[in-house]
Amino acid sequence: KENSFVFHNGVEIPNIGFGTWQIPNEEAYDAVTMALKNGYTHIDTALAYQNEENVGKAIKDFDLPREEIFITSKLPAQIKGYDETLEAFNTTITNLGVDYLDLYLIHAPWPWDEKGADYTEENIQSWKAMEKLYNDGKIRTIGVSNFSVSDIQALIDACDIVPMANQIPFYVGHDQEDLLAFCKEHNIVVEAYSPLATGQTLNSPKIKEMAEKYGVTPAQLCIRYCLERETLPLPKSTHEERIVENSELDFTISPEDVKKLDAVEDVRK
Numbered sequence: 455k456e457n458s459f460v461f462h463n464g465v466e467i468p469n470i471g472f473g474t475w476q477i478p479n480e481e482a483y484d485a486v487t488m489a490l491k492n493g494y495t496h497i498d499t500a501l502a503y504q505n506e507e508n509v510g511k512a513i514k515d516f517d518l519p520r521e522e523i524f525i526t527s528k529l530p531a532q533i534k535g536y537d538e539t540l541e542a543f544n545t546t547i548t549n550l551g552v553d554y555l556d557l558y559l560i561h562a563p564w565p566w567d568e569k570g571a572d573y574t575e576e577n578i579q580s581w582k583a584m585e586k587l588y589n590d591g592k593i594r595t596i597g598v599s600n601f602s603v604s605d606i607q608a609l610i611d612a613c614d615i616v617p618m619a620n621q622i623p624f625y626v627g628h629d630q631e632d633l634l635a636f637c638k639e640h641n642i643v644v645e646a647y648s649p650l651a652t653g654q655t656l657n658s659p660k661i662k663e664m665a666e667k668y669g670v671t672p673a674q675l676c677i678r679y680c681l682e683r684e685t686l687p688l689p690k691s692t693h694e695e696r697i698v699e700n701s702e703l704d705f706t707i708s709p710e711d712v713k714k715l716d717a718v719e720d721v722r723k
């Protein structure tokens with residue numbers, strides 16, 4: 455289907471998600487309601503964002519059956535281990551007020567303050583708990599976030615289920631070629647968080663110039679770029695006109711221009 459990606463177990467995910475990182479709980483209700491009102495049916499949150507409660511309320515109050523909304527949440531980076539994972543999952547579904555999740559991700563391979571540390575064994579234990587929740591029908595798809603090729607390979611080697619998604623920072627100028635190729639080879643859906651590099655790509659002269667050529671906004675060009683690279687963008691905004699703008703992507707970028715965008719200098723380097 456054109457408007458969705460398909461995981462290796464056959465489950466579909468709408469090809470644009472509403473990102474809620476950095477949306478405080480007080481603002482999450484209105485933001486998610488605006489997103490749903492404007493046609494988004496895929497909402498991405500995490501226990502660590504501390505907004506699950508109002509994300510869940512907005513979804514509940516909105517007039518759509520639960521099965522028509524795709525909800526992703528994440529196991530906090532610092533919570534590792536089998537029982538710990540089951541417990542954190544319960545906290546998340548309680549916060550959200552749902553009885554199942556569409557996608558659950560290990561938020562990062564290491565706690566944020568130990569970036570790069572080796573938590574392979576702990577991640578394997580967490581993954582086994584995710585497999586159990588999946589097999590019990592509590593989660594429709596399971597995946598990881600911020601995982602490198604070797605982090606994913608360790609799970610593939612030790613566990614039964616190949617991760618179905620890897621959510622990574624991906625934006626114009628930050629083209630993660632090797633990781634993308636690896637994920638493609640293993641049928642792992644790549645989700646692009648911060649598709650605007652948290653807004654920093656929008657002032658790039660090259661991006662502005664190309665956006666003008668296509669008659670779109672820099673944000674639309676950057677979000678469309680993710681789709682051209684077969685990654686699933688998760689744009690975030692708390693402004694309704696931007697929420698609408700970010701989902702109006704009815705154009706394509708030529709392969710030559712995609713290459714030019716690949717080569718743009720990384721705004722965050």
Ligand code: A2P
Binds near residue numbers: 473647674
């Ligand atoms: P705001 O939430 O105030 O609208 P990313 O998705 O890469 O994390 O980027 C999110 C940042 O980009 C936020 O600061 C958001 O601001 C801003 N942003 C999102 N969409 C747009 C847009 N269409 N035009 C300009 N800025 C945007």
